Amino acid sequence: MELYIYSAGIVSGAGSNTTDDFLKDAPVYNTGKLLAAEPDYTGYIPPMQLRRMSKAVRMGIAASKVAMQHAGIEKPDAISIGTAMGCLQDTEVFLNKMTEQDEQMLTPTAFIQSTHNTVGGQIALLAGCYGHNLTYVHRGHSFEHALINAQLYLNQHPGEKILAGGIDELTDNSLSVMQQCGMYMNAETPAESILASKNKGALAGEGAGFFITGSDPAPNALVIKDIVLFNTHKEAEAIEKVTAFLNHNNLSAADIDLVAEGIDGDSHTASFYKNLNSSVFANNSIAAFKHLSGEYGTASSFALGLLLQMVQNKNIPSFVMLNERPGKLKNLVIINHYLHYYSCWYIQAV
Numbered sequence: 001m002e003l004y005i006y007s008a009g010i011v012s013g014a015g016s017n018t019t020d021d022f023l024k025d026a027p028v029y030n031t032g033k034l035l036a037a038e039p040d041y042t043g044y045i046p047p048m049q050l051r052r053m054s055k056a057v058r059m060g061i062a063a064s065k066v067a068m069q070h071a072g073i074e075k076p077d078a079i080s081i082g083t084a085m086g087c088l089q090d091t092e093v094f095l096n097k098m099t100e101q102d103e104q105m106l107t108p109t110a111f112i113q114s115t116h117n118t119v120g121g122q123i124a125l126l127a128g129c130y131g132h133n134l135t136y137v138h139r140g141h142s143f144e145h146a147l148i149n150a151q152l153y154l155n156q157h158p159g160e161k162i163l164a165g166g167i168d169e170l171t172d173n174s175l176s177v178m179q180q181c182g183m184y185m186n187a188e189t190p191a192e193s194i195l196a197s198k199n200k201g202a203l204a205g206e207g208a209g210f211f212i213t214g215s216d217p218a219p220n221a222l223v224i225k226d227i228v229l230f231n232t233h234k235e236a237e238a239i240e241k242v243t244a245f246l247n248h249n250n251l252s253a254a255d256i257d258l259v260a261e262g263i264d265g266d267s268h269t270a271s272f273y274k275n276l277n278s279s280v281f282a283n284n285s286i287a288a289f290k291h292l293s294g295e296y297g298t299a300s301s302f303a304l305g306l307l308l309q310m311v312q313n314k315n316i317p318s319f320v321m322l323n324e325r326p327g328k329l330k331n332l333v334i335i336n337h338y339l340h341y342y343s344c345w346y347i348q349a350v
Contacts (some may be wrong), residue, residue: 002350003151005211005222006161009066010304011036011059012207014292016067023309027191027292027320031323032184033204034294035177039063045126053122054089056169059128060119060209064163068127073214077160078132079120081148082142084297084338087172094315104323119167129163138278139238140341141229142166143298147213154215164335166298175204177275181260183296183339185265194291195322197263197270204293209301211308217350222332225249226346235272243280245344251333256284257326258316262336264295269337275336277322285326292320296331300336300343307332311349337344 010017013034028271039049041058044065050058060081062118063305068074094110112118124133132153136145150162178184185201194203217223228245232238251338259281263273277286293302307329310316316325334345 001148001151001223001224001226002215003147003302004214004217005224005308006214007067007070007212008217008308009068009070009210010207010302011038011065012209012293012302013205015039016062016066017305017309018062018236023306026317030188030190032186032188033170033268034206035170036207039191039214045320054087054113054169056087056167057087057113057119057122059169060167060210061123063167063208063210064123064127064165066167067163067212068260071161073161073212075127075129076163076212077129078153079124079129079158079164080134080136080153080162081117081120082136082138082144082146082165082220082298083116083119083167084137084139084142085168085174087118087340088113088169088174088347090114090118092173105118107301123163123207125213125277140338143301143345144227144229144343150213155220156211158215160214162213163210164213164305165208166301167208168206168296168298170296171274178204188263190298191291194265195263195288197265197273198267200267202264202266202295203290205290205296205299206291207293207296207299207302212302213228216290220349221350222308223348223350224345225348228344229336230342231340231344238272239276239280239343240275241342243248246280249346251331251346253283256281256329256333257328257331258285258287258333260287260289260307260332260334262290262303263301264290272337285324286322287320288322289320295338297338300334300345303336304336307334307347318336
């Protein structure tokens with residue numbers, strides 16, 4: 001697999017890269033949820049359309065347009081999107097109306113906007129992209145499958161540019177359900193406690209990360225060399241899978257400049273990263289990213305955007321590092337999880 005990442009558009013709890021001050025300062029909060037710091041959308045979405053859009057659609061369109069602007073293109077040749085939960089806000093509106101109106105005289109708008117591929121459709125309409133357009137809903141592997149789809153498409157259409165993205169939103173109802181299930185924490189927690197991982201439940205989050213991808217090398221780009229996905233409830237098996245992933249790519253610890261890990265504040269999964277860092281990555285520079293974005297099904301899109309930002313700006317924020325900064329950024333690895341869905345990424349800076 002060789003998928004080149006040229007530009008990114010990010011809307012997250014850490015802000016958006018629509019401004020120059022994105023990721024300039026360490027996060028300061030005391031909360032159990034990180035809602036996206038949404039940008040001024042008026043420069044990206046017509047006002048009459050904006051007022052009818054849910055948060056997921058707004059975030060997706062803005063992030064996609066920022067990615068296209070940074071890449072210097074007006075429209076992509078194809079679109080590939082991943083989302084774990086879809087447009088939750090519009091889904092809740094539709095279901096509430098079904099109950100309140102006894103399933104009678106329902107308007108189709110809320111249903112149309114509740115479907116998981118709404119974001120991809122709206123982006124295509126605004127950008128005038130009428131080609132290949134798929135949305136993957138594979139829980140914690142949704143964004144990864146969107147990227148794999150982009151690579152498969154490029155194998156048959158070399159030279160084209162694909163918009164690939166991951167997006168998920170958080171609502172009060174979804175937060176409440178996830179808290180009852182024990183996935184998200186109930187207590188308000190400061191940023192430094194997330195990395196200590198002593199909480200019951202993860203820091204809830206949401207966001208959108210979109211990228212212009214292609215098959216041709218370019219300066220200041222990233223190239224995804226490999227993505228390995230697996231499901232497991234066993235920590236020992238997960239560590240074995242990570243080791244097998246490194247061996248498959250002929251990567252030793254000495255070859256890796258930076259490892260970005262999905263530490264989400266949940267004490268239940270903290271031991272996986274702790275044991276991984278004391279064995280496999282004992283001598284590597286380790287970064288974290290979910291204390292900036294929160295935990296959600298497509299948080300790996302934020303991790304990819306963070307790495308691209310660091311490579312292109314030649315700057316590694318101190319507040320993402322768990323130990324010493326690396327001397328260079330060439331061979332990069334992402335180790336992420338969402339519940340029992342794990343992903344391992346091997347990325348190189350061009």
